[in-house]
Amino acid sequence: MQTLKDILFGVSLQSITGNREEEVHGVAFDSRKVESGFLFVAVKGLTVDGHDFIESTIDKGAKIIVCEKAPKNLPKGITIVQTDNSAKALGIIASNFYGRPSENIKLVGITGTNGKTTCATLLFELFQNLGYSVGLLSTVENKINHKVLDTSFTTPDAMQLNQLLADMVEGGCTHCFMEVSSHALVQNRVAGIHFTGGVFTNISHDHLDYHKTFDEYIAAKKLLFDGLSSESFALVNVDDKRGMVMLQNTKADKHRLGIRSMADFKVRIIHNTLQGLELNFDGVDVWFKLIGEFNAYNLLTAYAVAILLEEEKEDVLSGLSTTSGASGRFEIVENTSNVMAIVDYAHTPDALENVLKTIDDLRTKNEMLVTVVGCGGDRDKTKRPKMAEIAARFSDKIILTSDNPRTEDPQQILEDMKVGIPKSKERNVMIISDRKEAIRTACNLVSDQDIILVAGKGHETYQEINGVRNHFDDREILKEQLN
Ligand SMILES: CC(=O)N[C@H]1[C@@H](OP(=O)(O)OP(=O)(O)OC[C@H]2O[C@@H](n3ccc(=O)[nH]c3=O)[C@H](O)[C@@H]2O)O[C@H](CO)[C@@H](O)[C@@H]1O[C@H](C)C(=O)N[C@@H](C)C(=O)N[C@H](CCC(=O)O)C(=O)O
Ligand SMILES: Nc1ncnc2c1ncn2[C@@H]1O[C@H](COP(=O)(O)OP(=O)(O)OP(=O)(O)O)[C@@H](O)[C@H]1O
Numbered sequence: 001m002q003t004l005k006d007i008l009f010g011v012s013l014q015s016i017t018g019n020r021e022e023e024v025h026g027v028a029f030d031s032r033k034v035e036s037g038f039l040f041v042a043v044k045g046l047t048v049d050g051h052d053f054i055e056s057t058i059d060k061g062a063k064i065i066v067c068e069k070a071p072k073n074l075p076k077g078i079t080i081v082q083t084d085n086s087a088k089a090l091g092i093i094a095s096n097f098y099g100r101p102s103e104n105i106k107l108v109g110i111t112g113t114n115g116k117t118t119c120a121t122l123l124f125e126l127f128q129n130l131g132y133s134v135g136l137l138s139t140v141e142n143k144i145n146h147k148v149l150d151t152s153f154t155t156p157d158a159m160q161l162n163q164l165l166a167d168m169v170e171g172g173c174t175h176c177f178m179e180v181s182s183h184a185l186v187q188n189r190v191a192g193i194h195f196t197g198g199v200f201t202n203i204s205h206d207h208l209d210y211h212k213t214f215d216e217y218i219a220a221k222k223l224l225f226d227g228l229s230s231e232s233f234a235l236v237n238v239d240d241k242r243g244m245v246m247l248q249n250t251k252a253d254k255h256r257l258g259i260r261s262m263a264d265f266k267v268r269i270i271h272n273t274l275q276g277l278e279l280n281f282d283g284v285d286v287w288f289k290l291i292g293e294f295n296a297y298n299l300l301t302a303y304a305v306a307i308l309l310e311e312e313k314e315d316v317l318s319g320l321s322t323t324s325g326a327s328g329r330f331e332i333v334e335n336t337s338n339v340m341a342i343v344d345y346a347h348t349p350d351a352l353e354n355v356l357k358t359i360d361d362l363r364t365k366n367e368m369l370v371t372v373v374g375c376g377g378d379r380d381k382t383k384r385p386k387m388a389e390i391a392a393r394f395s396d397k398i399i400l401t402s403d404n405p406r407t408e409d410p411q412q413i414l415e416d417m418k419v420g421i422p423k424s425k426e427r428n429v430m431i432i433s434d435r436k437e438a439i440r441t442a443c444n445l446v447s448d449q450d451i452i453l454v455a456g457k458g459h460e461t462y463q464e465i466n467g468v469r470n471h472f473d474d475r476e477i478l479k480e481q482l483n
């Protein structure tokens with residue numbers, strides 16, 4: 001059993017009152033999960049303050065309280081650890097509690113608005129192809145080599161994260177590729193984590209409900225690079241003008257990738273078709289199944305990371321050429337109607353524009369392009385008109401529908417989207433809030449060779465309405481309607 005003083009290694013402490021040799025039977029940051037002999041970390045949240053639950057955790061048997069401000073008159077026998085940042089302390093405590101697993105695995109963290117899941121998944125597939133045991137922490141799934149685990153966050157909380165990493169180390173994994181969301185960075189979910197490398201894909205408009213300003217959002221992403229050690233590498237996409245910003249204060253070894261700008265890692269697009277991409281890496285041509293220029297960036301990112309992890313170029317290219325990327329990203333739904341039906345997780349203006357531009361550039365224009373899209377509730381409202389405008393700009397017909405309304409009124413979300421439709425495009429737009437009905441209508445509008453894009457939910461197999469998640473899968477409905 002570990003004692004308090006082992007667990008506190010690396011935590012910035014203001015004071016400790018009580019027994020430093022106290023045994024730690026478990027760690028919790030949610031009072032509802034506290035058991036006898038536990039250490040409770042009180043974290044101030046957006047909704048409530050964990051400090052308000054300290055007394056109740058003591059009633060449940062908590063023996064150690066880590067907090068920023070201790071309540072007065074706590075019972076005798078309770079050890080109080082005061083710190084200036086509980087969330088940060090929690091990250092470090094979680095890491096210590098699980099034996100600092102991130103120091104025993106090559107862990108690469110990927111941040112950016114779009115492409116995190118795709119890059120992490122490509123790297124996971126690549127390193128398995130190279131013969132390694134690998135871990136993956138992503139929006140779609142967490143994996144310990146072949147074992148698939150559910151995931152509810154893009155980046156798990158500090159306790160889950162360290163537990164997963166410990167399970168990976170225990171399971172013999174040598175590498176782990178993980179997404180690091182801006183929420184996770186701000187909330188210190190990755191405090192105390194040792195990254196072998198940090199990667200930046202791009203940044204565009206998203207989550208301004210949470211981060212308030214774009215500068216704040218950029219600063220959140222940058223935290224990953226500010227926290228890297230001098231033994232790590234930092235790899236950024238310099239075709240994105242914020243790429244260099246990420247490198248400003250990092251101690252890590254700096255590397256740049258790009259297609260247009262001067263960079264250490266470059267790729268040339270030879271062919272970009274609806275069947276795949278042909279890319280040239282320093283004189284070597286390779287064909288990939290993934291579609292669109294944005295996937296050339298994702299493939300280049302995976303390639304560069306593998307080279308920085310000291311893999312051989314030829315092995316990397318051959319291992320990468322058979323990867324298929326993440327579920328629900330530009331996923332083509334096979335059908336007997338000869339319709340090109342695409343499901344994509346584009347839920348930001350930038351992603352939607354990339355996907356639609358890809359389709360628009362690659363089509364012959366004889367076919368009709370129908371886009372079905374909605375925007376999530378309880379999320380950044382400013383994306384709504386922008387996404388509607390982008391859908392209207394590229395598509396012949398647009399069906400605005402619901403994504404995950406969560407606790408919002410679906411009609412209001414659709415009203416917010418509608419504002420973005422220019423007058424000249426209004427006649428191309430239909431509004432059908434029932435997503436199944438919307439997809440069905442799109443299927444009825446198209447014929448042979450036409451294209452349907454269903455955007456926003458990708459791999460998701462549910463629709464969340466008022467706190468309830470009902471089974472829902474865009475791909476299933478397309479198959480049902482088109483076969
Ligand atoms: C906006 C956001 O990220 N919120 C997260 C945040 O919630 P919060 O600040 O409101 O926490 P809170 O409810 O005020 O609680 C504060 C503290 O009191 C504790 N508490 C609370 C109640 C109680 O009875 N007892 C108790 O001890 C809580 O455990 C917590 O430690 O801290 C909670 C505990 O860790 C998270 O569960 C919660 O995630 C919510 C559910 C969420 O939806 N997060 C999403 C937006 C998110 O994180 N998404 C990113 C991906 C985004 C992307 O790039 O696409 C992700 O990484 O998944
Ligand atoms: N490199 C990229 N640049 C721009 N858009 C991309 C890129 N890669 C993927 N996309 C688009 O963004 C969508 C989401 O991709 P992906 O899931 O890889 O990103 P993510 O960063 O993990 O997103 P999330 O924040 O929701 O976890 C894709 O469905 C595609 O439309």
Ligand SMILES: N[C@H](CCC[C@H](N)C(=O)O)C(=O)O
Nearest residue numbers: 347375376379403404456457
């Ligand atoms: N990680 C993103 C996913 C959005 C997916 C979209 N389908 C939605 O529900 O808005 C978020 O939680 O904002």
Ligand SMILES: [Mg+2]
Nearest residue numbers: 116117139154
């Ligand atoms: Mg993701």
